[in-house]
Amino acid sequence: MLTIDETHDPALLSWVESANDHADFPIQNLPLGVVSHLGGPGRGAIAIGEMVLDLAALAASGLLEGDAQAAAEAGCGESLNALLALGHLPRRALRRAVSALLAAGSAHRDAIEGLLIPMAQTRPQLPARIGDYSDFYVGIHHAQGVGALFRPDQPLLPNYKHIPIGYHGRASTVRTSDTPLVRPHGQIRDAATGAVRYEPTARLDFELELGLWIARGNPLGSPIPLARAHDHMAGLTLLNDWSARDIQAWEYQPLGPFQSKSFLTTVSPWIVTCEALAPFRLAQPARPQGDPRLLPYLFDEADQAHGALGLELRATLASAAMRRAGTAPLELCRTQARAMYWTLGQMVAHHTANGCALESGDLLGTGTISGAEAGTRGSLLEITRGGADPLALPGGETRTFLEDGDEVALHGRFVAPGRRAIGFGACRGIVMPPALV
Amino acid sequence: MLTIDETHDPALLSWVESANDHADFPIQNLPLGVVSHLGGPGRGAIAIGEMVLDLAALAASGLLEGDAQAAAEAGCGESLNALLALGHLPRRALRRAVSALLAAGSAHRDAIEGLLIPMAQTRPQLPARIGDYSDFYVGIHHAQGVGALFRPDQPLLPNYKHIPIGYHGRASTVRTSDTPLVRPHGQIRDAATGAVRYEPTARLDFELELGLWIARGNPLGSPIPLARAHDHMAGLTLLNDWSARDIQAWEYQPLGPFQSKSFLTTVSPWIVTCEALAPFRLAQPARPQGDPRLLPYLFDEADQAHGALGLELRATLASAAMRRAGTAPLELCRTQARAMYWTLGQMVAHHTANGCALESGDLLGTGTISGAEAGTRGSLLEITRGGADPLALPGGETRTFLEDGDEVALHGRFVAPGRRAIGFGACRGIVMPPALV
Numbered sequence: 078m079l080t081i082d083e084t085h086d087p088a089l090l091s092w093v094e095s096a097n098d099h100a101d102f103p104i105q106n107l108p109l110g111v112v113s114h115l116g117g118p119g120r121g122a123i124a125i126g127e128m129v130l131d132l133a134a135l136a137a138s139g140l141l142e143g144d145a146q147a148a149a150e151a152g153c154g155e156s157l158n159a160l161l162a163l164g165h166l167p168r169r170a171l172r173r174a175v176s177a178l179l180a181a182g183s184a185h186r187d188a189i190e191g192l193l194i195p196m197a198q199t200r201p202q203l204p205a206r207i208g209d210y211s212d213f214y215v216g217i218h219h220a221q222g223v224g225a226l227f228r229p230d231q232p233l234l235p236n237y238k239h240i241p242i243g244y245h246g247r248a249s250t251v252r253t254s255d256t257p258l259v260r261p262h263g264q265i266r267d268a269a270t271g272a273v274r275y276e277p278t279a280r281l282d283f284e285l286e287l288g289l290w291i292a293r294g295n296p297l298g299s300p301i302p303l304a305r306a307h308d309h310m311a312g313l314t315l316l317n318d319w320s321a322r323d324i325q326a327w328e329y330q331p332l333g334p335f336q337s338k339s340f341l342t343t344v345s346p347w348i349v350t351c352e353a354l355a356p357f358r359l360a361q362p363a364r365p366q367g368d369p370r371l372l373p374y375l376f377d378e379a380d381q382a383h384g385a386l387g388l389e390l391r392a393t394l395a396s397a398a399m400r401r402a403g404t405a406p407l408e409l410c411r412t413q414a415r416a417m418y419w420t421l422g423q424m425v426a427h428h429t430a431n432g433c434a435l436e437s438g439d440l441l442g443t444g445t446i447s448g449a450e451a452g453t454r455g456s457l458l459e460i461t462r463g464g465a466d467p468l469a470l471p472g473g474e475t476r477t478f479l480e481d482g483d484e485v486a487l488h489g490r491f492v493a494p495g496r497r498a499i500g501f502g503a504c505r506g507i508v509m510p511p512a513l514v
Numbered sequence: 515m516l517t518i519d520e521t522h523d524p525a526l527l528s529w530v531e532s533a534n535d536h537a538d539f540p541i542q543n544l545p546l547g548v549v550s551h552l553g554g555p556g557r558g559a560i561a562i563g564e565m566v567l568d569l570a571a572l573a574a575s576g577l578l579e580g581d582a583q584a585a586a587e588a589g590c591g592e593s594l595n596a597l598l599a600l601g602h603l604p605r606r607a608l609r610r611a612v613s614a615l616l617a618a619g620s621a622h623r624d625a626i627e628g629l630l631i632p633m634a635q636t637r638p639q640l641p642a643r644i645g646d647y648s649d650f651y652v653g654i655h656h657a658q659g660v661g662a663l664f665r666p667d668q669p670l671l672p673n674y675k676h677i678p679i680g681y682h683g684r685a686s687t688v689r690t691s692d693t694p695l696v697r698p699h700g701q702i703r704d705a706a707t708g709a710v711r712y713e714p715t716a717r718l719d720f721e722l723e724l725g726l727w728i729a730r731g732n733p734l735g736s737p738i739p740l741a742r743a744h745d746h747m748a749g750l751t752l753l754n755d756w757s758a759r760d761i762q763a764w765e766y767q768p769l770g771p772f773q774s775k776s777f778l779t780t781v782s783p784w785i786v787t788c789e790a791l792a793p794f795r796l797a798q799p800a801r802p803q804g805d806p807r808l809l810p811y812l813f814d815e816a817d818q819a820h821g822a823l824g825l826e827l828r829a830t831l832a833s834a835a836m837r838r839a840g841t842a843p844l845e846l847c848r849t850q851a852r853a854m855y856w857t858l859g860q861m862v863a864h865h866t867a868n869g870c871a872l873e874s875g876d877l878l879g880t881g882t883i884s885g886a887e888a889g890t891r892g893s894l895l896e897i898t899r900g901g902a903d904p905l906a907l908p909g910g911e912t913r914t915f916l917e918d919g920d921e922v923a924l925h926g927r928f929v930a931p932g933r934r935a936i937g938f939g940a941c942r943g944i945v946m947p948p949a950l951v
Contacts, residue, residue, distance in 0.1 A: 209646075209686050214769060227768070234767050239710050240701050244769035245682035245776070249646050249871045250734055259735045261868035264677050264809070273676050275809045275867065297687055297778070298696045300951055324868070330671050331664070332651060332681035333770025339682070339870040341734070372701070372712045374951075430712065431698035431761070432949070433776040434686045512869070514737055514811075 079307075079355050079383055080169075084176040087497040091179045092186050093193070096126030100490075101500030104179055107172055108347035108502075109157055109312070112199035119202040121152035121160065124347050124502070125179055127196050134192040140178060140185055144170035156206045157348070161311045162437035164293045168311070169352050201253045201346030201502075204314075205290060205438030210251055210342070211428060212286075212318060212442035213243040217418035219445040222459040227326065238368050241375070241419040241427040243441075246318075247339035251440060253346040254503040260481065260511040261340040263324035277511035278321035280464065281479040284445040285392045285410065285455030285487055288316035288344050289421050291439040298432040303377040306422035309435065312350040315390075315487040315504035316442050317343040322458055322478065344440070345487070345504035353499060357491040358383040361420055374430055375423050384420030387493045389413060390446060392455060396474055397482030404471045406486065409460060412453040416446050481510045516744075516792050516820055517606075521613040524934040528616045529623050530630070533563030537927070538937030541616055544609055545784035545939075546594055546749070549636035556639040558589035558597065561784050561939070562616055564633050569597075571629040577615060577622055581607035593643045594785070598748045599874035601730045605748070606789050638690045638783030638939075641751075642727060642875030647688055647779070648865060649723075649755060649879035650680040654855035656882040659896040664763065675805050678812070678856040678864040680878075683755075684776035688877060690783040691940040697918060697948040698777040700761035714948035715758035717901065718916040721882040722829045722847065722892030722924055725753035725781050726858050728876040735869040740814040743859035746872065749787040752827075752924040752941035753879050754780040759895055759915065781877070782924070782941035790936060794928040795820040798857055811867055812860050821857030824930045826850060827883060829892060833911055834919030841908045843923065846897060849890040853883050918947045 083089070084105065090097050091104040102108065102124045111119040112129055121132035135141065136149035148171035152160035160168070178189050214220055217237070224232035236242065260281055266273045292311035295301050301309055318338060325337030361384040364371075390413065393406035419427075424441055445455040454460050457478050461468055464477035479485065487504040520526070521542065527534050528541040539545065539561045548556040549566055558569035572578065573586035585608035589597035597605070615626050651657055654674070661669035673679065697718060703710045729748040732738050738746055755775060762774030798821040801808075827850065830843035856864075861878055882892040891897050894915050898905055901914035916922065924941040 209684060211772075224768070236701075236703075236764055236767065239703075240765055242765070242769055242772075244772050245684055247646060247682055247870060248685070249731075249873050249876070252734070259869060262737070263868045264673075266673075266676075273806070273809070275811050294686075297689070298949060300699070321868070327673055328677055328679070329768070329770075330673065331661070331766070331770070332679055333766075333768070335648075335679075335681050336864070336868040336870065340868040369710070372710065374712050427773070430951075431700045431758070431773040431777045432696060433684060433773065436686050439686070512735060514867075 079358060081356050084173055085356050087495060090181040091125060092181050092183060093126045093128055093179060095128065099126045101502050102126055103497055103499060104176060105497045106349060106353050106499040107175055108349045108353065109152065110204045110347040111156060111202040113202055114194055114199050119155040121154065121157055123175055124196065128193040129196050129199055130175065131192050131194060138188060138192065140188060141174050145174035156438065158205050158438040161205060161290065161292045164308060165351060168350060172350065172352050203251065203253055204346060204348050207248040207251055207438055207440050208436040210246040210248040210440045211243050212246045212444060213241055213424050214444040215241060215417045215419040215424065216444050216446040216455065218416060218449045219447040219455060219459065222447060222454060226458065226463045241423050243424065243428065244333045246342065246442065250339055251342045251344060253344060254505050256341065256343060256506060257509045258319055258341050258506045259509045261321055262511060262514055263321055263336050264327055265323045266327045278323055279478065280322035281508060282320045282322055282457045283392060283485045284318035284320055285390055285412065286316040286318050286445055287414065287443045288314040289424065289441040290314070290348050291435045291437060291441065294436040295429055295434055297434040300432060301425055301429040303375065303380055303422050303426035306425040307351065309425055310351050310421060312348040313354065314348060315345040315489050315501045317485065317487055317504055317506065318442060319343065343504055343506045345501040347502050349499065349501055354386065354491055356496045357387040357493045359385040359387050359415065361385045362415060374426055377422065380420055380422040384422055386414040387491060389490045389492060391488040393486050393488065395484045396470055396480065398472055398474060399470065400484065402472060407470055410452060410454050412446055412448045412455055414446060416448050417443060479508050481508050483508045516795060518793050521610055522793050524932060527618040528562060529618050529620060530563045530565055530616060532565065536563045538939050539563055540934055540936060541613060542934045543786060543790050543936040544612055545786045545790065546589070547641045547784040548592065548594060548639040550639055551631055551636050556592040558591065558594055560612055561633065565630040566633050566636055567612065568629050568631060575625060575629065577625060578611050582611035593875065595642050595875040598642060598727065598729045601745060602788060605787060609787065609789050640688065640690055641783060641785050644685040644688055644875055644877050645873040647683040647685040647877045648680050649683045649881060650678055650861050651881040652678060652854045652856040652861065653881050653883045653892065655853060655886045656884040656892060656896065659884060659891060663895065663900045678860050680861065680865065681770045683779065683879065687776055688779045688781060690781060691942050693778065693780060693943060694946045695756055695778050695943045696946045698758055699948060699951055700758055700773050701764055702760045703764040715760055716915065717759035718945060719757045719759055719894045720829060720922045721755035721757055722827055722849065723753040723755050723882055724851065724880045725751040726861065726878040727751070727785050728872045728874060728878065731873040732866055732871055734871040737869060738862055738866045740812065740817055740859050740863035743862040744788065746862055747788050747858060749785040750791065751785060752782040752926050752938045754922065754924055754941055754943065755879060756780065780941055780943045782938040784939050786936065786938055791823065791928055793933045794824040794930045796822040796824050796852065798822045799852060811863055814859065817857055817859040821859055823851040824928060826927045826929060828925040830923050830925065832921045833907055833917065835909055835911060836907065837921065839909060844907055847889060847891050849883055849885045849892055851883060853885050854880060916945050918945050920945045
């Protein structure tokens with residue numbers, strides 16, 4: 078899966094002109110997704126610049142063969158679960174075939190041109206039917222920063238450096254970019270008076286995360302060894318784990334977050350495949366001196382050598398007033414995926430270490446990826462220190478937590494020396510006023 | 515939904531002889547499920563005594579009409595999600611029609627007899643494709659008993675009497691009765707030495723719960739008011755939330771149980787519908803003096819008047835040695851569903867109070883239903899006080915937690931004065947030795 082081949086050549090150009098200077102979707106990316114065209118049902122597709130290539134049309138074109146044809150056929154439906162279930166070899170064959178068909182100078186340009194749809198005519202759907210969504214907590218600086226606010230006496234719990242801590246999330250409320258976020262109601266305890274009320278959250282937050290889509294699953298009772306974890310990964314998206322901090326503080330003991338997170342989770346709609354991000358693999362940073370040794374099921378040499386990612390992450394905020402005034406969004410944070418204390422492979426190995434079955438199309442969140450320094454923190458809870466340090470917006474507004482009309486966008490950019498950078502596309506949401514209940 | 519009609523008549527008999535003295539499935543029950551016949555694909559069915567009535571064959575028989583026909587057609591597939599999504603009116607129409615067809619003296623006995631399959635020739639499947647599984651914590655005596663072991667200083671947390679506490683569980687590992695339970699591995703911290711190891715759990719436990727199947731879902735952003743919650747419930751099953759207490763103790767802070775619960779959850783395969791259990795509704799016991807007032811979204815007069823259930827619950831244990839010796843299983847506990855501090859309706863209302871979308875076929879667990887006295891506690895953690903008080907088995911064995919070869923079975927019996935009692939069928943599992951990993 079870490080093969081770097083001609084599809085990654087940074088000099089490769091596409092005859093799809095919009096791809097060649099596209100920030101996210103040059104021909105080196107070719108992410109997988111599902112789009113609705115002109116209001117029709119979802120259909121599997123590959124993004125290339127400002128266009129999408131319809132997989133059903135491609136499968137019917139006669140231009141593919143073998144594994145690539147099988148992958149395109151499996152990707153024809155309203156979700157990519159069947160394609161993901163095939164694992165990485167057919168996915169890679171499809172990537173290589175599509176790269177050749179879309180490359181400048183392809184003899185099949187005329188045939189393929191008719192299979193492209195302008196992305197502007199489509200609406201992105203979830204790429205897969207999500208069976209289960211789990212969320213981890215691999216950002217150690219986030220765990221420390223948030224822990225200090227919830228538990229000043231013990232910010233980082235004793236298990237943190239032993240276990241890739243995770244919990245089950247809500248699959249039914251994962252949506253793609255641009256789904257409006259209606260400010261949720263919930264039970265909130267007034268810290269001053271102790272009164273408990275059911276009311277709209279006053280501490281609405283974002284969380285900057287990555288989402289990992291599962292390719293092949295594992296049978297109940299059969300853990301996935303870390304050395305094989307990459308065979309079970311399909312690719313990545315951006316993930317915003319919207320959170321209501323006041324609901325969370327009151328509800329989270331003893332069973333963890335529930336209503337504070339389950340109202341909406343936003344993902345970028347395109348799966349940047351493990352094949353596409355092969356050139357951006359990095360060695361996992363060495364564990365700090367004094368950290369506990371990894372248990373054998375969480376240690377693998379290849380995972381340590383290639384388990385991290387050269388991936389810059391950012392979050393931006395634009396208030397309604399800023400958008401009206403034409404002011405550029407404010408950068409809330411800029412961080413690096415290298416800040417993950419645990420690798421994606423360790424998440425998969427731990428998740429299945431008790432025999433738990435993962436299924437194709439399952440989604441695993443990383444948890445908030447914050448750095449150690451100011452300007453690298455991936456949630457307002459950390460940025461404003463629980464609301465104690467309001468943030469100044471251009472135009473004179475201030476923020477502790479999100480206000481109605483605020484738009485939060487996540488951005489990611491895979492970078493490596495000598496490589497064409499690639500990205501995810503949009504992962505945005507605007508906060509809407511609470512519903513009348 | 516609380517209508518009690520001729521289908522509940524305790525004098526009603528069926529021409530299916532095995533139904534008339536059946537502990538669980540007399541004609542007053544008619545639970546919904548999915549079975550595989552002779553290894554074939556799953557098919558929707560209704561249990562009657564020792565037989566099952568095939569819904570596809572029934573839909574094709576020409577004997578139904580209107581809502582009942584629509585319900586049978588929706589129940590023809592490999593899961594009952596489409597039938598559940600129709601809500602309670604078609605479900606009730608199907609119940610009334612099937613009751614009439616199966617009643618002693620029915621003119622259609624000859625036609626229906628050919629549509630029955632001996633239950634012994636079938637294997638039960640999950641009745642629905644579970645989108646999300648959530649587990650609550652409504653057994654206040656369990657919360658108190660377990661809380662005292664995990665947090666002696668504060669057994670019942672301050673939020674308990676305000677919030678129907680719940681958390682997200684793992685949908686992909688819910689299975690029906692008789693699925694073997696392979697003893698899971700996990701990270702375990704040795705309390706004496708502090709050493710952390712990856713090894714098979716030594717504190718394997720059961721939890722006696724009920725599972726609530728969701729009928730119609732709700733759109734994202736639209737809470738289900740408590741007064742309408744019953745329209746969204748399909749029915750109940752027994753649910754064993756197998757738990758590894760050593761894994762749980764080490765992992766559960768700060769995000770809740772994860773690997774300690776996600777290796778297997780066992781349900782009884784038949785959905786005892788809300789229609790079937792209408793005669794067993796009871797007033798919710800009054801909240802103890804001094805408990806906080808219910809917030810308006812958790813209070814409804816009808817829910818208080820009919821939200822509890824006349825339902826006796828039991829768990830039994832038979833070790834391998836006991837089964838070899840032909841010894842009857844030992845009763846581990848006998849408790850009452852009335853011990854639930856929160857109603858099923860309050861669980862649904864709270865789950866959606868933030869706009870979270872429930873979907874047809876979702877499963878909500880109640881959490882362990884323990885009583886206050888010895889003999890009523892629904893987990894070994896409580897029964898043996900965390901292993902401190904071993905339990906004596908017939909034949910001289912003792913137990914703190916489950917040993918390989920142990921079989922745990924849950925039993926439930928709806929009872930009300932002057933009513934024919936009904937039950938769930940089997941919810942069993944045998945502990946198998948850990949896999950080599």
